[in-house]
Amino acid sequence: GDSVTQMEGPVTLSEEAFLTINCTYTATGYPSLFWYVQYPGEGLQLLLKATKADDKGSNKGFEATYRKETTSFHLEKGSVQVSDSAVYFCAQYSSASKIIFGSGTRLSIRP
Amino acid sequence: KAGVTQTPRYLIKTRGQQVTLSCSPISGHRSVSWYQQTPGQGLQFLFEYFSETQRNKGNFPGRFSGRQFSNSRSEMNVSTLELGDSALYLCASSLGLAVATDTQYFGPGTRLTVL
Numbered sequence: 001g002d003s004v005t006q007m008e009g010p011v012t013l014s015e016e017a018f019l020t021i022n023c024t025y026t027a028t029g030y031p032s033l034f035w036y037v038q039y040p041g042e043g044l045q046l047l048l049k050a051t052k053a054d055d056k057g058s059n060k061g062f063e064a065t066y067r068k069e070t071t072s073f074h075l076e077k078g079s080v081q082v083s084d085s086a087v088y089f090c091a092q093y094s095s096a097s098k099i100i101f102g103s104g105t106r107l108s109i110r111p
Numbered sequence: 112k113a114g115v116t117q118t119p120r121y122l123i124k125t126r127g128q129q130v131t132l133s134c135s136p137i138s139g140h141r142s143v144s145w146y147q148q149t150p151g152q153g154l155q156f157l158f159e160y161f162s163e164t165q166r167n168k169g170n171f172p173g174r175f176s177g178r179q180f181s182n183s184r185s186e187m188n189v190s191t192l193e194l195g196d197s198a199l200y201l202c203a204s205s206l207g208l209a210v211a212t213d214t215q216y217f218g219p220g221t222r223l224t225v226l
Contacts, residue, residue: 044203099144101155
């Protein structure tokens with residue numbers, strides 16, 4: 001069935017470090033892909049999305065490219081800040097017409 | 112524009128009781144989806160309502176049910192509560208027209224604890 005697998009955390013980085021959080025998916029067809037972020041005590045917020053192969057989603061310095069050949073949608077940011085500390089979820093809109101989330105990756109940034 | 116609101120924010124119940132959670136979507140949004148978030152199972156889709164009709168459903172037992180009113184507000188009900196129902200229940204709203212690409216806006220969640 002459709003699924004999303006993402007890099008397990010927690011991930012701890014120093015401020016201004018480069019961030020990559022890996023995400024791969026299995027799906028029937030070509031699903032829309034999403035990254036959501038959950039800050040402490042809050043609900044999820046859409047960070048970025050891509051709806052077809054080779055699309056690049058970007059927001060707040062984060063980027064992710066929809067790679068059909070590797071079925072991946074890795075999240076990257078060139079220089080992280082303390083305020084980026086949160087839990088990040090990769091997700092797909094599946095063929096069963098529902099959003100499937102990965103397990104989440106907790107990111108902590110040290111000043 | 113006001114965001115998605117959920118009430119109550121926190122709830123404590125005992126096993127066997129039932130509970131009703133409420134979600135008010137963003138004005139103009141006609142789709143409301145519900146999710147359960149637990150440390151063990153992560154985020155799981157419960158169901159989606161659009162124009163007062165359940166449009167999609169996840170793999171949860173019949174104890175979990177929901178409904179949507181004509182003003183798009185939604186409620187979910189869990190009957191005969193079990194310890195394993197302790198979770199953060201998130202509601203999300205969207206326009207509901209292009210489901211594969213719609214942006215879902217999430218509420219802050221209702222934290223349910225079952226004792």
